[in-house]
Amino acid sequence: MARATGQSPLVIFGASGQVGGAIFREATRRGLRVVGTYRGHPQPGLVPWEADRSAADLLERDTPWAVIYAVGFTNVDACETHEEEANRWNARVPVEMARAGRGRFQVVYFSTDYVFDGAGGPYAEADAVRPLSAYGRSKVRGEEGVLSVNPSALVVRTTVVYGPEAQGKNFVAQIRARLSAGDRMRVANDQLSTPTYNEDLAAGTLDLLERQASGIWHVSGPEVMSRAALAQLAAETFHLDAQGVEPTPTALLRQSARRPLHAGLKIDKLLHAALPHPVRSAREGLQAYAAGEGHARPQ
Numbered sequence: 001m002a003r004a005t006g007q008s009p010l011v012i013f014g015a016s017g018q019v020g021g022a023i024f025r026e027a028t029r030r031g032l033r034v035v036g037t038y039r040g041h042p043q044p045g046l047v048p049w050e051a052d053r054s055a056a057d058l059l060e061r062d063t064p065w066a067v068i069y070a071v072g073f074t075n076v077d078a079c080e081t082h083e084e085e086a087n088r089w090n091a092r093v094p095v096e097m098a099r100a101g102r103g104r105f106q107v108v109y110f111s112t113d114y115v116f117d118g119a120g121g122p123y124a125e126a127d128a129v130r131p132l133s134a135y136g137r138s139k140v141r142g143e144e145g146v147l148s149v150n151p152s153a154l155v156v157r158t159t160v161v162y163g164p165e166a167q168g169k170n171f172v173a174q175i176r177a178r179l180s181a182g183d184r185m186r187v188a189n190d191q192l193s194t195p196t197y198n199e200d201l202a203a204g205t206l207d208l209l210e211r212q213a214s215g216i217w218h219v220s221g222p223e224v225m226s227r228a229a230l231a232q233l234a235a236e237t238f239h240l241d242a243q244g245v246e247p248t249p250t251a252l253l254r255q256s257a258r259r260p261l262h263a264g265l266k267i268d269k270l271l272h273a274a275l276p277h278p279v280r281s282a283r284e285g286l287q288a289y290a291a292g293e294g295h296a297r298p299q
């Protein structure tokens with residue numbers, strides 16, 4: 001399998017999104033040649049691509065050494081009523097890409113702790129999956145499909161990703177925007193996860209890719225916390241009024257998709273791999289975010 005060279009690009013599908021954007025920045029900082037795509041949110045340096053279109057021109061013109069599929073139908077509640085699209089973009093398209101990559105280029109697929117039922121998290125890579133939602137089911141199909149057609153592929157599971165992001169959609173960005181506007185926000189106090197700073201996810205993913213890792217790896221923050229606790233910590237870090245965060249049981253939030261409550265990811269495998277860029281706690285990640293890391297570094 002190819003490794004990074006000066007000529008062959010790293011192709012990132014979904015580089016206008018949060019995860020793809022963070023990887024685009026980190027890969028550029030590492031001096032890699034990168035081609036990134038957007039669909040509805042153009043950004044300088046990215047090329048348009050829609051998942052219903054063939055990716056052949058991007059994969060065949062100058063063969064990449066690796067392809068990162070950071071596209072996703074990521075609105076968990078909307079997946080309940082759009083399961084066909086969720087399956088297409090979260091499973092069928094990346095499985096085709098993984099098949100195309102066999103013996104030609106490395107493939108990275110992103111998944112989530114929503115593949116688990118949340119009865120006993122945090123979870124290790126080998127724990128049995130049992131998704132509660134259409135989103136979770138589509139991601140299980142994606143993981144299993146990608147690895148069955150291409151066992152050399154890398155599946156990175158992550159969760160509650162936050163940090164600098166062009167579109168400002170992530171959980172912490174939304175908390176900042178709402179609290180800054182003086183709004184109050186009801187936030188689940190019983191949905192537990194292991195929040196992940198997007199710059200650390202990007203560095204960890206590229207470190208694994210450069211080591212030619214394959215199979216399932218968890219790349220997330222190290223500590224379990226509720227959404228409400230993360231929101232309060234974010235308020236404190238960004239000097240906003242934490243009273244605007246109303247800790248609320250999930251049962252009262254009327255979210256259409258079921259959430260795994262005791263979720264989150266164990267990262268022992270990642271820690272044993274002793275990669276050069278460690279993952280930071282939520283406090284450290286939020287402080288780096290507040291200090292402008294990612295925004296301020298060269299693109």
Ligand SMILES: NC(=O)c1ccc[n+]([C@@H]2O[C@H](COP(=O)([O-])OP(=O)(O)OC[C@H]3O[C@@H](n4cnc5c(N)ncnc54)[C@H](OP(=O)(O)O)[C@@H]3O)[C@@H](O)[C@H]2O)c1
Nearest residue numbers: 014016017018019039040041051071072110112158160161
């Ligand atoms: N964010 C998290 O907390 C989290 C947690 C676990 C797993 N993940 C996984 O990580 C991956 C990336 O998530 P994200 O948070 O970065 O999502 P995101 O911010 O919503 O970005 C999604 C990206 O995919 C592109 N895209 C969406 N639909 C497309 C389509 N039909 N054709 C072509 N491009 C399309 C978007 O382009 P435009 O915006 O330009 O339209 C954007 O670049 C997903 O697989 C997600 O399931 C994310």
